[in-house]
Each structure stands twice: as structure tokens, then as C-alpha cells.
Amino acid sequence: MKVALLGYGKMGKTIEKIAIERGHEIIIKTNDEAGYDISKADVAIDFSVPEAAFFNIIKCFKHGVPVVSGTTGWLENREKAEALCKEENGAFIYASNFSLGVNIFFELNKQLAKMMSKLDAYKVAMEEVHHAQKLDSPSGTAITLAETIIAEHDNYTDWNLVSEKENTIPITAKRIDDVSGTHTVAYTSKTDTITLEHEAHSREGFALGAIIAAEWLKDKKGVFTMKDVLNIG
Template sequence: MKIALLGYGKMGKTIENLAKQRGHDIVIKTNKETGYDISIADVAIDFSVPDAAFNNVVKCFKNRVPVVSGTTGWLDNYNKAVSICNEEQGAFIYASNFSLGVTIFFELNTQLAKMMANLKDYNVSIEEVHHTQKLDAPSGTAITLAQSIINEHPAYQKWNLNTETAHSIPITAKRIADVSGKHTISYSSPTDSISITHNANNRQGFAQGALVAAEWLYGKTGVFTMKDVLKIS
């Protein structure tokens, strides 16, 4: 495939190296919102910045270029993007984390929340750790995890960053040099605790997942998730 990389930072460069190994061509690599012809690409992968992501994906929709976006921090415009994608008969996958392992972790989190929903002695919390260059806090992955718990657990209505209030899930965000990403969900009671953790060893897993998603999306129309890609019902 001919791939456009919209956002050419550390993640973009990792995707570039892996894409070449998989036999793909990189026809665009840019950190700008203008100055390139997106129509020359078969598919686009967006790992840009929050202020650019919405415009990037809309440009892809209007040029009928399937787009995979892993940029977080712009989701106030997500529903609008979905609407435009459908109007333009585009193809779109957004994920707060493209790691194949995290996709499985999301599903484990949902199932665990369902099982814990009636156990009132347990309080849930989330901790996420990322590298010091990460711009947003909490991470998009942590927000996705929290929202999934809220959807399944009647005791929780919202999440809070670094604070704990009634009916909220406390999220602790830490920034430590050279940490690719770690997320832990913990349920604690006076008698015991249950935790599940996903730890990213490096950026390769994110790049691999984004490429797998792009390969799957090519030739399709519609709005999808990584659950579609991995056939998780």
C-alpha cells in the first residue's frame, strides 16, 4: 500500500520502519496540515497532535482515503468526524491505543467491570505511566478504560484526574522518562485486591497495531474499531 504518515514524530518514524519491512511505500510524511496531496495515498495513519487530528481525518474523508488515527486529546470532535466520514462514505478507525495487546486488555477490563458491578466492597482505581514527552494526561487509553468501567458499573458516573470524589474513578497519571506505557486497573476491598496490568515494552506494538488496522481498513467503507479488526464480538 501507499501510506501517508500524518504526524512524523517518534511514532511516525517507528511506523515508517515497520511499514517498509512489510512491503509498503511511504508516500507522505509530514507534521503539517497543508502542502501535500493526500489523494496519492491508499491509506493514511494519523499520529499527529490534538489540534491537527480533526482536520487531518476530515481531509482524508473528503478525498476517500481510509484513515487510521491514534492521536488522543481531540475527541470533543469525534462524533462530528464520524458524521463527516459517513456523509463522505469514507473509512475510519480511531483507537486511543493501537496495541493488539491493549485491545485484548480493553476487553478484559470490560468483562472484569461486569463481574465487579455487584460487589460493593471493592473500589476501583486506574494508574497510567508514560514517557515525559506525552502531551495529554490522563492518557487516552486510561480514559477509554475508565469509560468502559462507567458503562458497566453502576457505582461510577465519571472519572477524575489525581483526585477522588464520590461516584468517580480516580486516575493517577505519572510521567517518567523512557516509559512506553503502563496501565493498571485495581479493585480493592478491606480484605483483598484484584489488579490487571498492560505494560508496553516499546513502541513497536503500537506501530504494528496501527499498520494491521490500516491493512484491514483498506478497501472498506464505514467507521470501525480495533474490535472489528481483531474480530472480538
């Protein structure tokens, strides 16, 4: 499989390493949103920056190249991207986190939120910890977790960084050197606490998931999620 890496930072380099180990060829690796020819790629993997992500994704659709995107911070244009994907008969997967373990964690979070929805004694709070170089706060993964709880739980309508407000999920975001990513969802009552947690040990889990998604997406048409890739939920 000929792979274009759109975004060649730490994550892009980790994806490159694992893709080559899995027998794929990297034909593009770039941080330049304009100066590359995407047409020869079998699939593109976008881990760029918010300012470039939408441009990269649209360029892939225009050239008939399936694209997997893990860039956060551009999601105000996600609906436009998905609509254009369908219009161009393209193929697209966006995920806030491609880790196979995190996507199982997402499903567990959804099921737990359903179970806790009627138990008013429990209040939910979240914490996410990442490396100091991470630009967005809270993480896209934390936002996905919070939005899932809001969709499944009767008592919550929004999330907020740190501060506790009525009907709002408080999220604490910490930035510490050399932390790959830890996400914790805790339901606390006067008598006990139920905690759901995922801790990443390295970037390799995220990179492997993105490559598996790209392998799955090749030769398909449509808008998909990691649930489709993993056949869960």
C-alpha cells in the same frame, strides 16, 4: 500499499520502519497539516497533534482515502468526523491505543467491570505511567478504560485525576523518562486486591497495531474500531 503518515514524530518514524518491513511504501511523511497531496495514498495513518488531527481526517474523507487515527486530544470533534465519514462514504478507525495487547486488555477490563459491578466491597482505582514527553494527562488509553468501567459498573459515573470522590474513579498519572506505557486497574477491598495491568515494552506494539488496522481498513467503507479489526467483543 501506499501509506501517508500524517504526523512524523517518534511514533510516525516507528510506523514507517515497520510498514516498510511489511512491504508497504511511504509516500507522505509530514507534520504540515496543509502542504501535502493525499489523493495518491491507499490509506493514511494520523499520529499528528490535536490541532491538526481533525483537519487531516476530513481531508482524507474528501479525497476518498481511508484513515486510521491514534491522535488524542481532538475528540470533541469525533462525532462530526464519524458523521462526515458516513456522508462522504469514507472509511475511518479511531483508537486511543492500537496495540493488539491493549485492545485485548480493553476487553478484559470490560468483562471484569461487569463482574465487579454488584460487589460493593471493592473500590476501583487506576494508574497510568508514561514517558515524560507525553503531553496529555491522563492518557487516552486510561480514559477509554475509565469510560468502559463507567458504562459497565453500577457505582461509577465519572473519573477524576488523583482525588477520590464518591462514584468517581480516581486516576493517578505519572510521567517518567523512558517508560513506553503502563496501565493498571485495581479493585481493592479490606481483604484483597484484584489487579489488571498492561505494560508496553516499546512503541513497536502501537505502531504494528496501527499498520494492521490500516491493512484491514483498505478498500472498506464505514466507521470501525479495533474490535472489528481483531474480531473480538
